[in-house]
Amino acid sequence: MIDQDYINSVFKRLSIMEVELDSNxxxxxxSTLNEKxxxxxxxxxxxxxxxxEVSHNLHKYKRDLLVAESAFRISVTRLMAEDPHVRQGxxxxxxxxxxxxRLTDDQDKMDELKLAVNDLEDLIKxxxxxxxxLKDLQGRIRDQLKLCQEQxxxxxxxxxxxxxxxxxxxxxxxxxxNSVFADALKGSIAGDEVSSDDINGFMDSDxxxxxxxxxxxxxxxLDGI
Numbered sequence: 001m002i003d004q005d006y007i008n009s010v011f012k013r014l015s016i017m018e019v020e021l022d023s024n025x026x027x028x029x030x031s032t033l034n035e036k037x038x039x040x041x042x043x044x045x046x047x048x049x050x051x052x053e054v055s056h057n058l059h060k061y062k063r064d065l066l067v068a069e070s071a072f073r074i075s076v077t078r079l080m081a082e083d084p085h086v087r088q089g090x091x092x093x094x095x096x097x098x099x100x101x102r103l104t105d106d107q108d109k110m111d112e113l114k115l116a117v118n119d120l121e122d123l124i125k126x127x128x129x130x131x132x133x134l135k136d137l138q139g140r141i142r143d144q145l146k147l148c149q150e151q152x153x154x155x156x157x158x159x160x161x162x163x164x165x166x167x168x169x170x171x172x173x174x175x176x177x178n179s180v181f182a183d184a185l186k187g188s189i190a191g192d193e194v195s196s197d198d199i200n201g202f203m204d205s206d207x208x209x210x211x212x213x214x215x216x217x218x219x220x221x222l223d224g225i
Contacts (some may be wrong), residue, residue: 002057002116009124012051014130017043019137026151026158029191032150036141044134051127058120065113072106075099 019040025033081097086102089095100107136185152158 001038002119006143007119007123010050010054014047014126017047017130019043021137021144022031026148026156029158029160029162030148033141033145036140040134040137040141044131044138047127047131047134051124051131052128054120054123058117058124059122061113061116064108065117068106068110068113072103072110074105075106080102113188 018099019036021036022028022032076096076099079102080095081087083099086095086098089098148158
């Protein structure tokens, strides 16, 4: 049965699907934009999967509700025709009320199904709104890529500025990254102690060499959107 926990889980899935755009993407390099394209596409795929899941449940509960309503009407008609207590009603409405009182379990089942259908229809609206937002996000990223092409055409180059670290990045992960870059530098700085300045210098020089020697093509990134 569709309960509040299921509804909360869908809302939680949708609420974390956020991608923050950079005010000047050119300064971070093409890899950052490429990552945002991939993340946005992944979020949209997950949203479509959630939409199919909720739509399937909605179809199932609507069908169950129709079956329950049909069975309820048949039961009411049978009671009005066969049950002596129900037939004592002085009018059609009174007999229907007496028959309905004999079918409280069926009414409770229909009420549960109606509530589930209502909840699923509301979820569908929220998912459609999220899908529209993610498609708009993809369009904004595409616009940024086109603007970057224009800037490169005017003589600017991709920058090598580091992307701001996430707030949830653990200090241990920083240490592991420094260890990786330190190992890469051991071959070129033999016998010397590797410092954080050496690591930063290695990263900066690698970015500069990549900018000077490679012809960056944005069409590959655009194809991913």
